[in-house]
Amino acid sequence: MTQLPILVPAANLAKSPSNVRTVGDPVADAQLEANIAVKGVRQNLIGVPVSRKKGHYRIIAGGRRLDAVHRLIEKGVFDADYQLAVLVLGNAKDAIETSLEENFFNLTMNPADTCRAFQDIIESEKKTPEDVAKRFGLTERFVRSRLRLADLADPIFEALRNGEITLNVAVAYASNSDRTKQAEVFELLKDGYYRANVNEIKRQLVEDTYVGSDPKALLVGRDAYIEAGGRVDLDLFTDSTTERWIDGDLLNRLVADKLAAAAEALREREGLAEVRIIPSTHVTYNDTWDLRPLKGDTPELTAEQQARLEEIEAEIEAANEAWEDADEDGQTEQANRVEMLEAEYRAIEKPAPVLSEEQKAGALAYVVIGHDGQPRLHEQLYVAPVDEPDDEESGDQVEGEDDDDDDDDDVVAAPGKPAYSQRLSQELAEMKSELLRVHIASDPRFALDLGTFWMVDKATRHSGGFDLATELKADKPYSGLTGYQSGTLAAEEWGKIDEGLDRSWTEGGDVCQRYDAFCALPDEVRAAWLAWAIARTLHAVVAGKTGEAMIDHLGTKLEIDVAAWWRPTANNYxxxxxxxxxxxxxxxxxxxxxxxxxxxxxxxxxxxxxxxxxxxxxxxxxxxxxxxxxxxxxxxxxxxxxxxxxxxxxxxxxxxxxxxxxxxxx
Known part of the structure; x- marks a missing residue:
């Protein structure tokens, strides 16, 4: 006959010395107590009778629940006569074994199950995250973090449920609420070297997103961004400066529109030939490397300015004397005054150059975003470039221009074709070479033949080899575009190829061990490394320069559909x-x-x-x-x-x- 639990006052119950759990967890105990305070004890305890003390029992399983009830009675949450269900064992000799069974076979819940359980409670019982937190003795932040995990993209959530990723990795993916972006990054990294790298996951997720305090966000404004369809990643602990704006492409388009309007207004107001926009807080060297700075005339100081310089010198001297006799607060005040006076002195002593109206009419300026989010005209102006007419149309040579071909020409042009700046020519060459690299890296057999030819052809020559547009070693070639990122489909595809390479052999120890580990890889893995190594050596060749014929020949053999891989945009063309x-x-x-x-x-x-x-x-x-x-x-x-x-x-x-x-x- 099955024995049933009996109700026993908590005051008659005590933990048994036979209980195998001796080390507790204050945080877990507090969570259990909070849950019991709301729902009571829903599981019976297991105990043995106390000899010579009728109606009293020692608990061998459920000691943490009993301790929680005793604390709640002391706090006045439960009445002093609160009763608990106890299953009484007939044989006290089984006490230690029973206690071990109770604790040893305890299984911690899968984080995925916890997430969905919290979500089900909120949806079915119409509770709030705060209610759930109180019921289980948790912080509201913890509950909300688990609820964000419940909204992970399906492939990531299933990977968490199946133990394929850790909880920390899942939390990293939940740092961005855009499920589409989560899935894209997971697909990119799941089989690569950085699949468990929390920092890399977060970095990938925030690409093309912005915080609310970013100058671009301040320029556009939150209301305008949301009205245009932009999404904001919100949680309980972000404010208007730390919230993340997810739709970076949309924000960049809005920024370009506002800067373009500001640039046109500045061009008309200042009488400039051209005003270009830079969606950043500064102008880089790469933006101006083929431009000539415009230098204005420094105006002579007026009599009033000369007099003011003398006054400032006297005031600085007086402030320095006052500093010596002042207390700590007074010294700070005088030091600040001296700093302001020196700044005023420098501004008067070195006035900004003045440009004539004629110079302005031929000037190129840049509009950037100030740190406060306001468009501002960059202080340096440049000589605006002009399209030179074709020789057949002009009939005359431009003064100072050399008749000979020069690899350093500023433009690349052909009769009837547009003139390209040196910068744009290099960028177009880079993007063209990206297409070729991706296709070589995607075709190991082609890469093997090509790589072998490159190496033996150079090796059999006494010199030369520049027309091959490659390096003998698998080094990445030098590019004159510092910090340049094309953002093309080919660049994204190259990143996927790079991430997909098996790098396990790089952890093999010394060079001999790494070599042996590499040789032990499957044929297809080593072939993928060969294709990658050969493809990355490819030079970017500017149109009309040595090596272009080889670039075009390879692209033709690979039948690259340029239009499918690259589209001209306002930014790149x-x-x-x-x-x-x-x-x-x-x-x-x-x-x-x-x-x-x-x-x-x-x-x-x-x-x-x-x-x-x-x-x-x-x-x-x-x-x-x-x-x-x-x-x-x-x-x-x-x-x-x-x-x-x-x-x-x-x-x-x-x-x-x-x-x-x-x-x-x-």
């Missing part, structure tokens, strides 16, 4: 070429009828419209859209430039309607 060049490109796909509709557009607006046209993001006539999506500038093509796509006939309806749609979308 259209903002970097002249307005006339953009109109020419539009004419190539839609004829003069379409290009003429944009002739009156401002440069920035035209670049934005061109990005949408050639990105296929506006509703336009099917033939026109197909031609736009297939177009890339000749400098980005592999092999002999192809004939431009045939312009869509300029009938009265199709081109006209398409142009109207494009202008409206822009």
């Amino acid at each position: 259209f903002d970097r070429v002249s307005k006339a060049a953009i109109l020419t490109h539009i004419e190539e796909i839609g004829g003069k009828e379409l290009s003429s509709r944009y002739g009156g557009s401002k440069k920035h607006d035209l670049a934005t419209s061109a990005e949408k046209i050639f990105g296929g993001t506006v509703p336009i006539e099917a033939e026109l859209r197909e031609a736009a999506l297939a177009w890339v500038p000749d400098v980005m093509r592999f092999g002999t430039p192809v004939t431009a796509p045939e312009a869509v006939p300029a009938n009265d309806e199709s081109v006209t309607d398409a142009g109207d749609d494009l202008q409206q979308a822009a």
